[in-house]
Amino acid sequence: MTTDFIIGHYNYWVIIVLMMLGLYVVMSRGNLIKKIVGLNIFQTSVFLLYITIGKVTGGTAPIIWEGREDVVYSNPLPHVLILTAIVVGVATTAVGLAITVRVREAYGTIEEDEILAQDHEAEVTEGASA
Amino acid sequence: MDLGTSIDIVLLAFLLICAVAIVFIRDLFSVVMVAGAYSLLSAMFFVNLDAVDVAFTEAAVGAGISTVLMLGGLMLTSRREKKPKGRQPIFPLLVVLSTGAALVYATFDMPDFGDPNSPANSYVGIDYIEATEKQIDVPNIVTAVLASYRGYDTLGETVVVFTAGLGVMVLLGIGFAGGAPASRKEEDDA
Numbered sequence: 001m002t003t004d005f006i007i008g009h010y011n012y013w014v015i016i017v018l019m020m021l022g023l024y025v026v027m028s029r030g031n032l033i034k035k036i037v038g039l040n041i042f043q044t045s046v047f048l049l050y051i052t053i054g055k056v057t058g059g060t061a062p063i064i065w066e067g068r069e070d071v072v073y074s075n076p077l078p079h080v081l082i083l084t085a086i087v088v089g090v091a092t093t094a095v096g097l098a099i100t101v102r103v104r105e106a107y108g109t110i111e112e113d114e115i116l117a118q119d120h121e122a123e124v125t126e127g128a129s130a
Numbered sequence: 131m132d133l134g135t136s137i138d139i140v141l142l143a144f145l146l147i148c149a150v151a152i153v154f155i156r157d158l159f160s161v162v163m164v165a166g167a168y169s170l171l172s173a174m175f176f177v178n179l180d181a182v183d184v185a186f187t188e189a190a191v192g193a194g195i196s197t198v199l200m201l202g203g204l205m206l207t208s209r210r211e212k213k214p215k216g217r218q219p220i221f222p223l224l225v226v227l228s229t230g231a232a233l234v235y236a237t238f239d240m241p242d243f244g245d246p247n248s249p250a251n252s253y254v255g256i257d258y259i260e261a262t263e264k265q266i267d268v269p270n271i272v273t274a275v276l277a278s279y280r281g282y283d284t285l286g287e288t289v290v291v292f293t294a295g296l297g298v299m300v301l302l303g304i305g306f307a308g309g310a311p312a313s314r315k316e317e318d319d320a
Contacts, residue, residue, distance in 0.1 A: 004242070005242075007135065007243070008242030008243045008244075008245075009237055009238075009240065009242070009243070010139060010142070010243070011138065011142065011243050012234075012237040012240055012243075013234060013237065014142040014143075014145070014146055015142075016230055016233045016234055016237070017146060017149075017230065018145060018146065018149050019230075019233070020226045020227075020229060020230040020233075021149040021150065021152075021153055022149070023225075023226050023229065024153065024222055024223070024226045025152065025153055027221075027222035027225065027226070028218065028219065028222040028223070029211070030211075030212070030214060031158070031211040031212070032207075033158050033161075033162075033200070033203060033204065033207060033208075033211075034158065034161060034211055036200075036203075037152060037161055037162065037165050037200070038152070040165060040169075040192075040196065041149055041152060041165070041168065044168065044169065044172050044188075044192065047172065047176075047184070047188070048145075048172060048175060051175070051176055051179050051181045051184060052179065052243060053248070053250045053251075054179070054180075054181065054250065054251065054255070055179045055180060055243065055244045056180075056244060056245075056246045056251055057244035057245070057246060058244075058246075059180055059244075059246075060180060061180045061181075061182045062180070062259065062270070062271040062272055063182075063269055063270045063271065063272075064262065064263055064269045064270075064271065066269070072246070073180075073259050073271065074179070074180035074181070075250060075251045075255035075256075076255060076258055076259065076271040076272045076275055077254060077255045077258060077275065078181075078250070078255075079181045079183055079184050079272045080272055080275045080276045080280060080283075082181070082184050083183060083184055083187050083272070083276060084276075084283060084284065084287045086184070086187050086188055086191055086192055087187070087191060087287055087291060088287060088290050088291070089192070089196075090191050090192070090195055090196055090199070091290055091291045091293075091294030091295075092294065093196055093199060093200075094199055094294055094295075094298050095294050095297045095298055095301070097199055097200065097202070097203035098297065098298040098301040098302050099301060100203055100207055101203060101206045101207060101301070101302060102301050102302070104206065104207045104208070109208075110207050110208060111211075111212050113214075113215070
């Protein structure tokens with residue numbers, strides 16, 4: 001494993017760690033707002049991965065430099081895909097938060113275990129009355 | 131190692147610190163603020179990697195609107211995450227570690243960072259760069275691809291945002307008469 005290899009892959013590894021931290025928050029934390037923040041971390045790490053792949057060494061932003069033939073541009077395609085993804089990401093965040101607010105109205109809590117306990121209780125009383 | 135790469139390494143280290151902080155902080159207001167800082171740092175990372183359009187979208191939408199939405203959500207719910215009872219479950223940690231290991235293993239075959247000859251940078255991206263000036267005549271290639279070559283994609287995105295807005299309105303009952311949502315009991319009886 002040479003230094004070049006490590007520098008060439010450092011981005012990928014850090015991004016994978018970020019991705020896994022986001023996934024861990026989503027899976028292990030019971031608070032619904034915290035879960036949404038975890039989802040955002042996961043999402044942003046995917047953006048970072050795409051932009052990393054689109055970078056060209058010595059390149060510049062993909063805006064045409066008139067009268068210059070020797071300019072190297074970074075790959076514009078990942079940028080376009082991620083622009084779309086960022087906006088869609090905010091849309092999903094908004095819907096997630098709206099659901100959280102409704103859950104809070106209906107259950108009085110946004111902790112997953114308490115919601116599950118209430119559901120269980122409701123099922124038990126339903127079974128007893130039936 | 132040039133300056134860009136050094137900045138890249140430092141920014142990623144900061145992002146890592148922010149993400150670890152988010153995992154451990156229990157005060158949700160702080161979590162949202164750190165998440166905002168995380169978004170802003172990622173915007174800086176995008177500038178460093180030549181993705182200026184992505185950077186300003188991330189700074190405006192990711193760090194701005196997202197944070198405001200989160201704060202609104204906090205206002206309507208709770209400020210603090212409760213401490214979990216009992217021991218932390220081990221299952222999520224195992225899943226995360228094994229997935230992470232598999233992904234890291236996959237990166238060994240990935241092209242080096244900034245490789246101009248990598249498959250992702252060799253074909254269609256180059257075509258867009260070469261064709262934009264002749265076909266679209268917009269100096270910003272990202273704009274040309276977004277609004278012209280992939281215009282339908284962007285239309286689809288708008289549909290997604292519209293649907294999401296509609297969903298939020300229906301869920302929260304904004305703009306509907308008699309907005310008091312039915313209680314859980316009533317829904318069960320129905």
